């Protein structure tokens with residue numbers, strides 16, 4: 116907020132008609148700008164003094180002190196709100212992380228279940244039926260048994276078996 120903006124909002128501030136964020140920007144500037152602070156004190160003294168006179172109230176002796184107390188109160192209450200906001204952000208992040216971890220664990224379970232289901236399906240429909248159905252239902256068909264022996268991976272031949280075969284060839 117520039118000095119010009121701040122000074123155009125002095126009366127609105129005194130009448131407490133500034134929005135939350137606007138008021139904070141305004142106060143931040145006032146705290147750091149002597150010129151605008153002096154301007155505010157002059158307006159505050161004038162407006163509050165007139166009001167007190169209008170209401171037949173005894174005039175304040177320390178307008179500056181009153182104004183400072185008010186600004187301090189407003190800045191403090193905002194700091195509290197910001198603190199709350201920050202802690203709620205932290206809570207949100209923690210909640211999101213917890214949700215992510217929870218979701219990830221669930222996802223792993225889901226993945227595991229899906230893998231198991233896929234395996235079962237594979238075994239049930241392809242492996243099991245393709246490999247064994249014919250033997251189970253047509254055991255008299257010897258070719259099926261031969262087929263399976265060809266299809267299945269040849270077990271590794273042991274060293275002695277190789278020697279035995281080699282000797283047999285001779």
Ligand SMILES: [Zn+2]
Nearest residue numbers: 118148150151
């Ligand atoms: Zn200024």
